[in-house]
Amino acid sequence: MIEISSTxxxxxxxxxxxxxxxxxxxxxxxxxxxxxxxxxxxxxxxLASIGYVIYQFVTGNVAQSAIFSExxxxxxxxxxxxxxxxxxxxxMTTVASFNYMRKHKHPAVYFSLILLSAIGMVFVxxxxxxxxxxxxxxxxxxxxxxxxxxxxxxPSSNEAALKYFLFGALSSAIIIYGISIAxxxxxxxxxxxxxxxxxxxxxxxxxxxxxxxxxxxxxxGFKMGLVPFHMWLPDTYEGAPPTIAALLAAGTKxxxxxxxxxxxxxxxxxxxxxxxxxxxxxxxxxxxxGNIAAVMQKNLARMLAYSSIGHAGYILIGLSxxxxxxxxxxxxxxxxxxxxxxxxxxxxxxxxxxxxxxxxNIDKLKGLARKMPITxxxxxxxxxxxxxxxxxxxxxxxxxxxxxxxxxxPIAAWAPWLAIAGVLNSALxxxxxxxxIRKMYFEGENEKRVKEPKSIIAVMIFSIIFIVAIGVYPDPxxxxxxxxxxxxxxxxx
Amino acid sequence: xxxxxxxFVIVSIALLGIGIYGLSxxxxxxxMLFAVEIIINAANLNLxxxxxxxxxxxxxxxxxxxxxxxxxxxxxxxxLIIVAYRMxxxxxxxxxxxxxx
Numbered sequence: 353m354i355e356i357s358s359t360x361x362x363x364x365x366x367x368x369x370x371x372x373x374x375x376x377x378x379x380x381x382x383x384x385x386x387x388x389x390x391x392x393x394x395x396x397x398x399l400a401s402i403g404y405v406i407y408q409f410v411t412g413n414v415a416q417s418a419i420f421s422e423x424x425x426x427x428x429x430x431x432x433x434x435x436x437x438x439x440x441x442x443x444m445t446t447v448a449s450f451n452y453m454r455k456h457k458h459p460a461v462y463f464s465l466i467l468l469s470a471i472g473m474v475f476v477x478x479x480x481x482x483x484x485x486x487x488x489x490x491x492x493x494x495x496x497x498x499x500x501x502x503x504x505x506x507p508s509s510n511e512a513a514l515k516y517f518l519f520g521a522l523s524s525a526i527i528i529y530g531i532s533i534a535x536x537x538x539x540x541x542x543x544x545x546x547x548x549x550x551x552x553x554x555x556x557x558x559x560x561x562x563x564x565x566x567x568x569x570x571x572x573g574f575k576m577g578l579v580p581f582h583m584w585l586p587d588t589y590e591g592a593p594p595t596i597a598a599l600l601a602a603g604t605k606x607x608x609x610x611x612x613x614x615x616x617x618x619x620x621x622x623x624x625x626x627x628x629x630x631x632x633x634x635x636x637x638x639x640x641x642g643n644i645a646a647v648m649q650k651n652l653a654r655m656l657a658y659s660s661i662g663h664a665g666y667i668l669i670g671l672s673x674x675x676x677x678x679x680x681x682x683x684x685x686x687x688x689x690x691x692x693x694x695x696x697x698x699x700x701x702x703x704x705x706x707x708x709x710x711x712x713n714i715d716k717l718k719g720l721a722r723k724m725p726i727t728x729x730x731x732x733x734x735x736x737x738x739x740x741x742x743x744x745x746x747x748x749x750x751x752x753x754x755x756x757x758x759x760x761x762p763i764a765a766w767a768p769w770l771a772i773a774g775v776l777n778s779a780l781x782x783x784x785x786x787x788x789i790r791k792m793y794f795e796g797e798n799e800k801r802v803k804e805p806k807s808i809i810a811v812m813i814f815s816i817i818f819i820v821a822i823g824v825y826p827d828p829x830x831x832x833x834x835x836x837x838x839x840x841x842x843x844x845x
Numbered sequence: 846x847x848x849x850x851x852x853f854v855i856v857s858i859a860l861l862g863i864g865i866y867g868l869s870x871x872x873x874x875x876x877m878l879f880a881v882e883i884i885i886n887a888a889n890l891n892l893x894x895x896x897x898x899x900x901x902x903x904x905x906x907x908x909x910x911x912x913x914x915x916x917x918x919x920x921x922x923x924x925l926i927i928v929a930y931r932m933x934x935x936x937x938x939x940x941x942x943x944x945x946x
Contacts, residue, residue: 483907490914497921507932511941514925518877518938521918522868525884528911529861532891532904536854541903 358427359408359435360478363401364471370397371467378460387459391450394463398446398470402439405432417838420544424481433685433836434477434610437692441603442470444693444811448595448700451805452707462502465495466599473603477610482531482541485611489527493520493575496604500592512591516600519584523574530567533560534619543614551622558623565619565627572616576608577661578668579638586645589657589699594706597653598699601660602692609667609688613681613838617674631672632770639665639777647784652712653702655784656695659738662777663691669753669770673760676767678837680756685833687749690822694734694746697815701731704808714788719796724804728792730812735785737819740778745822748830750778853894860887874926874936878919885915 354361374390408414409432417430446466453459472492479485497520501513535541537557538549550561573581589597620627642662649655670684704727705720706712721728737744740751757771822829860883867880889908896904930936 483903483910486907487910487914490918494914494917494921497925501925501928504928507941510925510928510932514874514929514938514941517922517925518874518881521878521881521922522884524914524918525864525881525888528885528907529888529891531907532857532888532895535904535907536891536895536899539899539901541907 354423354425354427357413358425359405359414359432360425360427360475362404363435363474366397366401366404367467367471370394371464371471374460374464374467378458387453387456387462388450390460390463391446391453394467395443395446397467398439398443401474402436402443405435405439408432417836420542420547421480422542422544424484425475425478426480427478429832429836430610430613430685430838431474431478433689433833434606435474437606437689438470438473438477438603441599441692441696442466442473444602444696444700444815445595445599447807448598448703448811450807452593452595452703456503462499465499469495469499469599469603473607476607480543480614482534482543482546482615485543485614486524486528486531489607489611490524492604492607493524496520496596496600499596499599500588502593502596506591508591509593510591512588515584516588516592519574519581523571523581526567526574527571530564530571533564533567537561537564543618547618547622550619553623561619561623565616565623568615568619569612572608572612573634576605576612576668577638577642577664578634579641579661579665580634582638582641582661585661586654586657589660590651590654590712594653594699594703597657598696598703601657601699602696605660605664606688606692609671609684612671617671617838621675628672628675628764629766631668632766635665635668635672635770636773637665638662638668639774643777643780647780650714652705652714652717652788653699655714655788656698656702659781659784660691660695662781663687663695663738665777666750666753666774667691669757669774672770673757673764673767676760676763677756679752679759682830682833682837683749683752683756685836686752686829687746689829689833690737690745690749690819693815693818694737697730697734697812697819698738700808700811700815701727701734704805704812707805707808708802714791717788717791719799720792722796722799723802725801726809726812727804730816732789732792733816733819735788737823739782739785741782743820743823745819745826747823748826750774752830850894850898853890857887857891857894860884860890872937872939874929874938875923877938878922878926882915882919885911 414432415428417428469492472488475488479488497517500516501510503509534546537560538546577585639662642658646655646658667684667687670680673680737746740746754771754774757767760767864880864884868877889911892904892908926936
């Protein structure tokens, strides 16, 4: 049995109680209250949960990364890393929404849905049973469908939500079909037992096992934005409110990788087939398509959406070389944490620009550095970190990913090509990020400074400090990711 | 005995095929939602059928969870479709073209 004081259960207790209490408070009060009031309650709950995750790490109650457990949940370092990343994203979204939600009705429901989605994200990373994983996956997804369509009167928000909903529902339908096949051929829903069953499978059943793993890749790939399954993603990130786009790009997308690491990699290792090459091809396709499409965009949110497809490709490099190199998968985890903050900060900067100036077109960003200096600085730092410019945090995780790919060269001859593709793509991405930076800093004249929303400034300052601090002194985080790397050597048959 | 496991699996695969056909051909939002529901029900049928032949009742539990979750999902989806209908007087997703590029 899992202990009652373990991290996921405490997070469930804190966030679940508050998420249900906020709408009740809103009903019982005469005036509906301000977004600041409900936002502050939600922020308190999120800070308490991230504090508890860190407290558990500091007191050493967290197990080394264990992929299997007899229970439905396991309190390990792998889940803890994702919990910290997801809760940081939820905190950034909540703080940025203080200003963004001021003009809109029903703030209580909005913050409550963010908290429910955060519970789902944390639980996907901790779950070791397919039933738990599926329920947590849906708990994460369903609130975000509503949040994406939160601007009810805005046609593009509704269109974004509808597209997101149809593809999201399809992805969960495919996942449950994959689970049903895996259950049918192995007789269990525990991930450990499923993989055990896969590795001792009757050879006549192997095609069915491959079908199940393929369905998991397709189902989780929809949320991760891998290339054959990415078509909904730019529309949704552009049309959804920018604060929610931050939650989607930085949060739910990364959870797909957590689920992928728990299931796809393990299942494929147990099936001992030449799957890594296929994942490598998907990685190269994903990063190339994302970055080339991003060059042509005129809308800032849409460009960031395509760039986030590209980053899914970089993270996938680490997954595809997982059996050959531990550094690669460590780089993936590090990049997931970094990308959560970088992309979240970039989308929240867009939210700040939309609330004060109501523009998202890149051509209209002329002279933004003089109008909104702090937001511009945050956007520039996060864009440079996304491109992997030293000494910012994105540089170290990309270095580990590409270094891992070269490291795997002696075993898999194609792996160094992944590193070459990644470096070329990073150079390409620097080109279009540089174009935005040029617009903001070197064009336009005589712009007056406008008042920047305070909550957006707070998020910007936090992310600048986070990105620069990790960039200058990455050692503690690198050691932390090392403990979170799942032990694949124990699996190889 | 006519109710062998393979019969259930064949029906389930047929339902999966119908669902994928519906999603790729139809452009009416409610029809697409129903196509997704058919796929989910195909998976539920699989789970329940397997649970009968396996000494482990996890499949039936998961089928119950999945039915409840599908209901929640449909509620959210229909509400989004109603909002879209109020805006466009139409639920054909081929007509929703404010976002592209």
